[in-house]
Amino acid sequence: MAITAYQKCINPDCGAEFDRTEAIFKCPKCGDLLDIQYDWSKAKLPEKMEDFSKRWANRNQRLDFSGVWRFRELLNFCEDEHKVTIGEGQTILQQNDFIAKELGMDKGNVHLQYEGLNPSGSFKDNGMTAAFSHASLVGAKSCACASTGNTSAAVSLYAHSCGMKCTVFIGQGRIAFGKLSQAMDYGAQTIQIAGDFDDCMKQVQDVCSKLNIYLLNSLNPFRLEGQKTIMYRIIESLNWQVPDWIIVPGGNLGNSSSFGKAFKELKDLGLIDRIPCLAIINACGADTLSYLVNQRGLKWNSGWVESKEINSLYADFTAKKFSPHTIASAIEISRPVNLKKCLRSIEICDGLVIDLPDEEIKDAKAMVGKYGLGCEPASAASVAGLRRLVQDGTIDPGEKVACVLTGHALKDPDLTVNYHTKREGVLSNPPVEVPNDLDKIIDIIKA
Ligand SMILES: Cc1ncc(COP(=O)(O)O)c(C=O)c1O
Numbered sequence: 001m002a003i004t005a006y007q008k009c010i011n012p013d014c015g016a017e018f019d020r021t022e023a024i025f026k027c028p029k030c031g032d033l034l035d036i037q038y039d040w041s042k043a044k045l046p047e048k049m050e051d052f053s054k055r056w057a058n059r060n061q062r063l064d065f066s067g068v069w070r071f072r073e074l075l076n077f078c079e080d081e082h083k084v085t086i087g088e089g090q091t092i093l094q095q096n097d098f099i100a101k102e103l104g105m106d107k108g109n110v111h112l113q114y115e116g117l118n119p120s121g122s123f124k125d126n127g128m129t130a131a132f133s134h135a136s137l138v139g140a141k142s143c144a145c146a147s148t149g150n151t152s153a154a155v156s157l158y159a160h161s162c163g164m165k166c167t168v169f170i171g172q173g174r175i176a177f178g179k180l181s182q183a184m185d186y187g188a189q190t191i192q193i194a195g196d197f198d199d200c201m202k203q204v205q206d207v208c209s210k211l212n213i214y215l216l217n218s219l220n221p222f223r224l225e226g227q228k229t230i231m232y233r234i235i236e237s238l239n240w241q242v243p244d245w246i247i248v249p250g251g252n253l254g255n256s257s258s259f260g261k262a263f264k265e266l267k268d269l270g271l272i273d274r275i276p277c278l279a280i281i282n283a284c285g286a287d288t289l290s291y292l293v294n295q296r297g298l299k300w301n302s303g304w305v306e307s308k309e310i311n312s313l314y315a316d317f318t319a320k321k322f323s324p325h326t327i328a329s330a331i332e333i334s335r336p337v338n339l340k341k342c343l344r345s346i347e348i349c350d351g352l353v354i355d356l357p358d359e360e361i362k363d364a365k366a367m368v369g370k371y372g373l374g375c376e377p378a379s380a381a382s383v384a385g386l387r388r389l390v391q392d393g394t395i396d397p398g399e400k401v402a403c404v405l406t407g408h409a410l411k412d413p414d415l416t417v418n419y420h421t422k423r424e425g426v427l428s429n430p431p432v433e434v435p436n437d438l439d440k441i442i443d444i445i446k447a
């Protein structure tokens, strides 16, 4: 299969192009974000999306075991021998009629895309298989990332699976222990900075460029190519029907950026006939996207984004040492690196963004635990978002919705235990304390 991928700066004033074999992560000419583009006229694509599913049924070769590389023609940027896979993307879309009922949606219309089933327990693995394949293509020997936890877990796992040295930057006290334990167990060098995620993100970029280390955050455009497949699998599970809404938590905004790109490409290729609406959910304490879109009216505007607005807000945050705060530590980010690409997705998907208080996110998390497969706090922002958007009439009960549950329930058990034992929300379910006495135990169970 001919490889026609190249990198292109998203800034229409620049538009510089670079070979796929360069590891640059930002446009060397103007500093803007890079995209992966393809000459689709030379691509050998299946006639219909159903043909991708046959690969999973047959599993004729190594790559067919991956829920990412099953769709390889749609992210055709490297030769097969470079593809690094550990069986990522074998996730499920669960129709959840209990949650539909709780939220006032029609039966059959609420679906939860559970990305916690990935090898490192979060959606990040979809991106890592792609980025590590690119790292192998360019011959990288060491890699690094900044993280609120899941990226570091995923990077550490993929790095040791392909023998790369790995350094992860985390903000002191900003990471759930489930995630920290993964990075340490998988053998990463963990650098804990006296700062937050945004500080780590800044440091890691400088370190990577000074020491020629391969960067694995979602600034890396190859990573976002892998994350497109989350959308392919959602529509695959719906029999190749496009839902009305996709709802996703927003942090560094890699997912939302890649989802819009995925749908635009599929539509342009004639593989789908319409694009779903995209709702991105911020936490109130980390609401940069929501602020810029809803209060400052920022738009993609065919690439002519008012960058000044973004740059001055980010500079202001830096100058005032502003630090975001939310219990959903995975999305505790105030200077999201993909903001511009996310604005593009909002345009493509006729999307919106809202911000929600931690209490609503915690209650939604408990609901996903009670009625679904469970998830980590940030993931539940998608379900909390659905509740809000149904309540305010934005989403109709008759519309089909897929909420992306980005991370596994066991990533942040401390928050779950506190929610229940300290009776923090409407679904708190604390353990009952009983003396070590059979009659009393039976009484309680019967009651
Ligand atoms: C569990 C979880 N959910 C959501 C997010 C936010 O995703 P994104 O950065 O792609 O917006 C992250 C990390 O960023 C995460 O770890």
Ligand SMILES: N[C@@H](CCOP(=O)(O)O)C(=O)O
Binding pocket: 145, 146, 147, 148, 149, 150, 151, 152, 216, 217, 218, 219, 251, 252, 254, 330, 331
């Ligand atoms: N929640 C993320 C933050 C980093 O995002 P990335 O997608 O740019 O790697 C994490 O898990 O670290």
